[in-house]
Amino acid sequence: MFAEENGLKGDPRLQHISQSIRVVPHFPKNGIMFQDITTLLLDHKAFKDTVDIFVDRYRDMHISVVAGIEARGFVFGSSVALGIGAKFVPLRKPRKLPGEVIYEKYSLEYGTDCLEMHVGAVQTGERAIVIDDLVATGGTLSAGIRLLERAGAEVVECACVIGVPEVKGRCKLLGKPLYVLVEPRQVDQCF
Numbered sequence: 001m002f003a004e005e006n007g008l009k010g011d012p013r014l015q016h017i018s019q020s021i022r023v024v025p026h027f028p029k030n031g032i033m034f035q036d037i038t039t040l041l042l043d044h045k046a047f048k049d050t051v052d053i054f055v056d057r058y059r060d061m062h063i064s065v066v067a068g069i070e071a072r073g074f075v076f077g078s079s080v081a082l083g084i085g086a087k088f089v090p091l092r093k094p095r096k097l098p099g100e101v102i103y104e105k106y107s108l109e110y111g112t113d114c115l116e117m118h119v120g121a122v123q124t125g126e127r128a129i130v131i132d133d134l135v136a137t138g139g140t141l142s143a144g145i146r147l148l149e150r151a152g153a154e155v156v157e158c159a160c161v162i163g164v165p166e167v168k169g170r171c172k173l174l175g176k177p178l179y180v181l182v183e184p185r186q187v188d189q190c191f
C-alpha cells in the first residue's frame with residue numbers, strides 16, 4: 001500500500017526489507033504485534049537498502065538536520081545523516097541528555113512518554129527531517145516535529161521504515177508529509 005505513494009512500486013527491495021523484520025506477537029503486552037527491526041539490522045542487504053532508499057530521497061532536498069528518535073530511530077537516522085551530509089540530532093527519552101533541553105510529552109500505543117532535545121542543536125531556519133523505525137499513532141513523531149519547530153527549524157518530512165495504514169487517517173503529524181517504506185506484517189513468515 002505505501003508503495004503506491006513512496007514511488008517504489010514494484011521495487012524488490014521493499015519485499016526483502018519487509019521480510020527481514022521479525023514479528024513478535026503480544027510484546028511488550030497482549031495484543032501488540034511487535035515489529036522487531038533488529039532482524040533487519042542483521043541482514044546487511046536489507047539494512048543497506050533501507051538507508052539507500054532514504055538517502056536517495058533526501059540527498060538533494062537541502063536538508064541540514066536529521067533528527068532521530070530514541071532508540072530505534074538513532075540507527076536509521078544517523079546512517080541517513082552521514083549519507084546526505086547532514087548533522088544528526090538525537091531526540092532522547094527523559095534525563096539522558098546532559099545539556100540544557102526542551103521537552104515534549106506524548107502518548108503511545110502502550111503508555112506515555114517524553115522526548116528531549118538539546119538547546120542549540122538546531123538553528124532557526126534549518127531544514128530538517130525526523131526519522132524513526134515505526135509510526136503507529138504518530139504521537140512520537142509529532143513530539144519530534146514540535147521540538148524542531150520550537151527551535152525554529154522547518155520540518156520538511158517525517159520518514160519511517162514501517163507505518164500502520166491507519167496512520168494516514170490520524171492527522172497527528174501536524175500536517176507534515178510522511179514517507180514510509182512498508183506496512184507492519186501480521187504473522188511471522190520467516191523466523
Ligand SMILES: O=P(O)(O)OC[C@H]1O[C@H](OP(=O)(O)OP(=O)(O)O)[C@H](O)[C@@H]1O
Pocket residue numbers: 069070071072073107108109113132133134135136137138139140141
Ligand atoms: O507512532 P507512535 O504510536 O508514537 O509509536 C511509535 C514509537 O514507538 C516505538 O518506540 P518506543 O516508544 O517503544 O521506544 P524504544 O524505541 O525506545 O523501544 C517506535 O520505535 C516509535 O518511536
Ligand SMILES: Nc1ncnc2[nH]cnc12
Pocket residue numbers: 032033034035036109134136
Ligand atoms: N507494533 C509495534 N512494533 C514495534 N514498535 C512499536 N511501537 C509502537 N507500536 C509498535
